[in-house]
Amino acid sequence: MPASFVFFAYLSAQFWAAIRHSQHGFATHPLPSAGRYTSDMNFSRFPALATLIFCGLPPLAAQVSPPASQPATQQAPLQAPLQIAITFDDLPAHGPLPPGEFRPEPIRSILKTLKAERLPPVYGFVNGFRVAEYPYQIELLREWIASGNALGSHTWSHPALDKMSAKKYIANIAENEPLLKKVDPHGDWHWFRYPYLEEGNTLEKRDAVRGYLFDHQYKIADVTLDFGDYLWNDTYARCAVRHDETSIASLHDSYLATADEYITYSRTLSQRLYGRDIPYVLLLHVGAFDARMLPDLIALFRRRGFQFVTLPQAESDAAYSVDPKVAYPGGGLLIELTASARNVNTPDASEPEAQLNRMCR
């Protein structure tokens, strides 16, 4: 394929992506645009510009300007497809349900979508206390495994590490293990997802918990893409009680627009840190609105050029093997912790929580 054609096709794709983004992106969405993160420049208001600056230019330069003496076969390869691993937290139950919907439905709907969309095995992170409250819910964990997906630990009762001693937190992780052994005796369930992504507000606490995890053969299920999906589940349940279809349609649009904005956020930060797109790990929850939106969310990622991989595949990338070794109160993405450790600024991104909290009251 001639380099000039590759260049033209690439530029066209970037241009149309930019047009689509500016038509449907968060900049034109009625949610507030207060920044969630410290920023040196508000790229969330210029997603097309950010895409071109951080994603388009390096590969373009590599394709358009090979050294004159370089044979065609040695030219820089086209950028590999973007990769993402979807993961779900809070199995077997998350958030309120709309009227007429019962607890098994979100998980069964999610499993149906994952199968229909032919996604590779997806990790779901379990809080055992839910099964202690409602023993029948162990069947939802069994259905998750039987569908070819995988389970990991999210602690027994979902505590916040910032508000708990390392000793109690470690006991809470250990308390979850008998259930995981029982439902998944042959699976690789030694993957741990920190509730609230809080890995320790002091280095001592952080090191103590990691010490337990590594001594017990756990791997940390880092997150590198999070758009606050859980926020929509409460609002959806409230709007459904009122049969407010107009608001529910608006929730549909804002969920996808926010996901799209945070794709740009994580890609921009990845480019700043690594000069490339790492394989991303997306945090979702097993809520009713997440289940309803999953087909459209998968379609959005496909439109943005992503292919789906497993969590172990994504985290085999070198970016996930570097421990940023920072205390980070309030929790954050691995790329945010890494940015903090390296004094790299994070991009701005809007925060939809206040607007969602006001709806359908």
Ligand SMILES: [Zn+2]
């Ligand atoms: Zn959680």
